[in-house]
Amino acid sequence: MRLINKDEINNLESRKRAALINSLIGVKAANMIGTQDQQSVHNLSLISSLFHLGASPAMFGFVIRPDSVARDTLNNLRMHPFLTINHVNSNIVKNAHQTSARYDSEVSEFDKCELESEYLNDHPAPFVKESKIKFSAKMLREIKIPENGTHILICEIIDVHLAPSTLGDDFFIDITKTDTVGVSGLDQYLDLKALGRLSYAKPKMALKWLKL
Amino acid sequence: MRLINKDEINNLESRKRAALINSLIGVKAANMIGTQDQQSVHNLSLISSLFHLGASPAMFGFVIRPDSVARDTLNNLRMHPFLTINHVNSNIVKNAHQTSARYDSEVSEFDKCELESEYLNDHPAPFVKESKIKFSAKMLREIKIPENGTHILICEIIDVHLAPSTLGDDFFIDITKTDTVGVSGLDQYLDLKALGRLSYAKPKMALKWLKL
Numbered sequence: 001m002r003l004i005n006k007d008e009i010n011n012l013e014s015r016k017r018a019a020l021i022n023s024l025i026g027v028k029a030a031n032m033i034g035t036q037d038q039q040s041v042h043n044l045s046l047i048s049s050l051f052h053l054g055a056s057p058a059m060f061g062f063v064i065r066p067d068s069v070a071r072d073t074l075n076n077l078r079m080h081p082f083l084t085i086n087h088v089n090s091n092i093v094k095n096a097h098q099t100s101a102r103y104d105s106e107v108s109e110f111d112k113c114e115l116e117s118e119y120l121n122d123h124p125a126p127f128v129k130e131s132k133i134k135f136s137a138k139m140l141r142e143i144k145i146p147e148n149g150t151h152i153l154i155c156e157i158i159d160v161h162l163a164p165s166t167l168g169d170d171f172f173i174d175i176t177k178t179d180t181v182g183v184s185g186l187d188q189y190l191d192l193k194a195l196g197r198l199s200y201a202k203p204k205m206a207l208k209w210l211k212l
Numbered sequence: 213m214r215l216i217n218k219d220e221i222n223n224l225e226s227r228k229r230a231a232l233i234n235s236l237i238g239v240k241a242a243n244m245i246g247t248q249d250q251q252s253v254h255n256l257s258l259i260s261s262l263f264h265l266g267a268s269p270a271m272f273g274f275v276i277r278p279d280s281v282a283r284d285t286l287n288n289l290r291m292h293p294f295l296t297i298n299h300v301n302s303n304i305v306k307n308a309h310q311t312s313a314r315y316d317s318e319v320s321e322f323d324k325c326e327l328e329s330e331y332l333n334d335h336p337a338p339f340v341k342e343s344k345i346k347f348s349a350k351m352l353r354e355i356k357i358p359e360n361g362t363h364i365l366i367c368e369i370i371d372v373h374l375a376p377s378t379l380g381d382d383f384f385i386d387i388t389k390t391d392t393v394g395v396s397g398l399d400q401y402l403d404l405k406a407l408g409r410l411s412y413a414k415p416k417m418a419l420k421w422l423k424l
Contacts, residue, residue: 001344002379003333004372009270016383021267023385024347024372026299027394027404028264029238049263052240053275054360055233058221061364063265063273087238093407094419101413112415121215132213135236143355145366148266152273152364154357160216160236167214171228172397173235182239182394182402185384187409187422192239192394195305195401201313203324207306210399 023185030183032096033062034084034117034126035076037105042117042126044109045070046100048183050085058157060085060137065150072105074151081139082124083155086131090179093189095130121159132163132178172197235397242300242395244308245274246329246338247288249317254329254338256321257282258312260395262297270369272297272349277362284317286363293351294336295367298343302391305401307342333371344375344390384409 009017028048035043047070049063064070077083088096098113110117110126117126123136136158143152166177175192182190196209221229240260247255259282261275276286289295300308310325322329322338329338335348348370355364378389387404394402408421 001332001373002376004374005333006370009369009372012383014268017270018267019380020372020383020385021270021369022264023387024345024369025262025264025272025297026241026243026345026387026392027239027402029240031238050237051261051263051273051275052234052237053357054277054362055230056226057359058229058233059357059360060237061263061275063263065266085237090407094410097410097419098413101415101417103415121217133236133238140359143364145265145271147269147352147366147368148271150266152355154359156359157221157233157236158218160221160232161213162216164214168231171224171232172400173232174400175235175238175396176402180238181407182404184387184404187412188384188386189407189410190239190388190394191405191407192396193403193405195302195393195403197400198306198309200399201310203313203315205313207309 019185027182027184027190030088030096030181030189032086032088032099032128033073034086034128035073036080036125037076038079041106042108042110043072043076044099044113044115044128045073046096053154059155060157061152061154063150063152069100069102077139077153083137083139084123084125084127085135085137086128087133087178087180089132090181090191092130093181120161123158133166133173133175133180135160231397239394239396239402242308242393242401244298244300244311244340245285246296246298246340247285248292248337249288250291253318254320254322255284255288256311256325256327256340257285258308265366271367272369273364273366275362275364281312281314289351289365295349295351296335296337296339297347297349298340299345299387299390299392301344302393302403304342305393332373335370345378345385345387345392347372
């Protein structure tokens, strides 16, 4: 095994340190966040830090760095706390990655990245039409992390929109049926293939792959 | 598209709501957290909520629900804030999933789930020997989320240990070279295949798949 100790990490040139630490935690969900500013300019931003917070109430969180491209997203949410989350699928990987370019605030990433916006069920923020699993949300709170000035945004899920083929009778969403992709580090995209679903784990009980 | 609106989500039977909301955000990294209690009993727990917080200092966060199997992990970290994060690979998917069973506090999941513990570079928490990408960390702070009583734990990365074949000259870790898996929802495991790495996104510049 190769050891990269704390001193070596601290002394790495900043691009190398960013590459290492961004790819260290494993695969991340690739999503696009849609928001709208007060002049009704759409903003769309790739985000890979979404995490599950709870099902009841239905909540999630994500991270925004103040110096990142997503700063427009943060500014918009402070004015108007509604957003959409849109899965990236293999057909729109390049379009989604392009939303991470530093466009001016008055520019809509939908136009520049050739993605179509749509409004669904009276939600005030725009969805990505090409996305096959997407949901609307409201930001509830912002938590600043003193060690590095990042913000964790805590959100509540409102409505879910998805391709019917992905939804099982048990309400599990099979993301492999819509070619949803993952991302590792800052720029590697990953295709996802189902190994299977495992039975509920209990002490002294052998696990089984579920037949679905 | 199928709409599942807020009322339908709220009225879902709790297992269905958990299945839906847990699988909604997309693929999650499958990791195991190693800790140690004051009687030196090892604890190992599957965790799928890790998120990147920043590269300088090298930080990440994760979520623990107070009613989950990971409550032993939280208790241990409050006494002794050192932990390890260990990637799940395709050879140890069942062992890793089995760590999510509710074992008594005085039981080591390493023994019950047939995983070997090891200590590396004087770090006080145990690593999973079978894991090919792993790192040590220290918990810096705990943030309680009032809406649902979950805790977000903020951690600093100490040392990284990995199979040399995964580390590129640019310090990007290619997790597909060690068969690291992802997880969707509570029980679906996913194999990861590289689509490729995309060039840095800039306005008015066409993206390219990088040749590596």
